[in-house]
Amino acid sequence: MxxxxxxxxxxxxxxxxxxxxxxxxxxxxxxxxxxxxxxxxxxxxxxxxxxxxxxxxxxxxxxxxxxxxxxxxxxxxxxxxxxxxxxxxxxxxxHHQDITDLPATPRDLENQHDPEFTAEELEFAIAQLPLGYRTVFCMYVIEGFKHHEIAEQLQIDVNTSKSQLSRARKYLQRVLATLSARAQSKEGITSGTAGKAK
Amino acid sequence: MKDDNLHTNPADAEFDAHCRSLLQGRTVAAPDPQAAMFASETTAGSGRGLFYAGGAILLVAGAIWWAALPPDQDLPNALGSPVIESEVESTTPALEEQMLPASRLDDAVADEVPVPAAEPVVEKVESADSRGEVDVQERSLAASAPEPDETRGESETVDVPVVEPASTGMDAPPESETGGAALASPIEKAGPEVPDVAVPEEKTEPTEGKPRLTLPLTMPSGGGQR
Known part of the structure; x- marks a missing residue:
């Protein structure tokens, strides 16, 4: 820098x-x-x-x-x-794309409140969001815009901005939880195989 | 900071903070920049660059203008007849004559070329010629005002007898006729007789007594013939 x-x-x-x-x-x-x-x-x-x-x-x-x-x-x-x-x-x-809720497994729900994910995983998850939700999320969380600023920029209602942020956040948490669970299951399989080999 | 963050639960706030910390410093390999994005070298010093460019353009334009100037300004071509290229050969004094005001032009011409007697006043026509134009009015006046030999001298460089009425010299025909004839004759004769420079014999061609006019080098389109 x-x-x-x-x-x-x-x-x-x-x-x-x-x-x-x-x-x-x-x-x-x-x-x-x-x-x-x-x-x-x-x-x-x-x-x-x-x-x-x-x-x-x-x-x-x-x-x-x-x-x-x-x-x-x-x-x-x-x-x-x-x-x-x-x-x-x-x-x-x-046309406006809406977020389809991902089916959440119990393990996903457990991991939802334990945000252990990498930047690559986060970027992958964000890329899955529809552009409208993604824009609201990034403007609010990363750029620090307020909802009334976001609403003005995107020409939407303030409540729409809030609801889209909330839905985007939940969607990301579930995607990240899914990714984390899959990663853990792979590790578990790998370690189990190694254990059996011993 | 965020006035609309009152209802965000701590988990969401923690999630947001974690996302922000991961993404704010992220970089991705960017594409190569387009050249048009950056200022050119000329715009970098735009003021000086424009100044120098303008100066260069003026110099070039001036040089082109100077080169395009007819070299010989001895005799005017009242009708814009084709330029006698032969005039170029004797252009050194003619070039100087271009710079001379009309009143002095005759002197210069007189010094260069002797003019037979009883020649019409071509000086004004010459001066017009020096401007690359032929002023019919002036020719008429010139014809009506007989003057000496100065004009004749141009015949060395201009082989086109121009003003018929002027050729009589002694007689000042009516201006209308003069003008008409003057218009006619040089035009008719200008074309075929354009060439040879400084041929003494050429002087004698208009032994009819017709004066010769030095034609400018620049030729109007169409040769000016009618």
Whole structure:
């Protein structure tokens, strides 16, 4: 991660529209911002489009950035807003998808309140969510938006935002519980086989 | 911080916190950036770059304009007749003449080329020619105002007898006729007689007494022939 002085120098270079500074900025932050874009889009191609558009906006509006705010947070907000714009456009041509409740096994329910999961598992689970639920969840949990802000951005009701967040959370917990249970069962099988071998 | 988080149970809050900690620092291999995303080298120093580019454009435009200027401004072509290319050969003084105001043009021409007597005043026509145009009105006036030899000198470089009435010189035919004839003759003769430069004999061709006009190098489209 760039030190604060390096980051300031980079920002000043981008404000002066120096191509080298812009390239360095992209190299440093594109991975993080692309991961953000992936959470708000349905495909890698859409995420790439969002990323490209976001950086264009970043370079265009960087002169208005003030150093007293988090630069990464500022960029991430641009990415989220760009992704939401894409989402709105896609909503015109697609029907709203609802979450189908996963059948929960007793073991799943036991693991539901024991959030032991990895980042990869979480990303996999989030990718299973319909885009609308996924957007609400990510905006609230990861980006820190409030429900009235989410409602304004997505042009939905505040109660809709709350209900979608709740359902998305439960869905993720169940998916993660399922993944965890499967992982544990595999470990159990493996250890059992090893024990028998002994 | 979240005013609408009052009803979130602790389990949900813990789950949210865990998700946030896992995902906020995540990175994914990003695609290669598009070149159009970045500022070009010219926009980097946009002010200076534009300044230099503008200066270069002006220089080039000026050079092109200068090169396009007709080299010989001796005799005007009242009717925009084709330019006599031969004039180019004697353009060194002619180029200087271009820079000279009309009033001085005659002097320059006179110095260069002797003009037979009784030649009409072509100076004004010449000056018009120096602008690449032929002013019929001026030719008429020129024809009506007989003047000496200065104009004749141009015949060395311009082989096209232009002003018939002027050729009489001594007589100042009616302007209308003059103009018409002047219009007609140079046009008719300009085309075929365009070429040879500084051929003394050429001077004598209009032994009819018709003055010769130096035609500009630039040729209007169609040769100006009627």
């Amino acid at each position: 760039a030190s604060s002085e390096e980051l300031k120098s980079l920002i000043e270079g981008c404000k002066a529209q120096r191509p080298n500074a812009q390239r360095n900025l992209y190299a440093r932050f594109s991975g993080q911002l692309f991961a953000t874009a992936m959470r708000y889009t349905n495909s890698r191609e859409d995420a790439e489009d969002v990323l490209q558009e976001s950086f264009v906006k970043i370079f265009k509006h960087i002169k208005s950035y003030r150093l007293d705010f988090s630069f990464e947070g500022w960029m991430r907000k641009i990415v989220v807003n760009t992704a939401i714009t894409h989402y709105r456009k896609s909503q015109k041509h697609s």
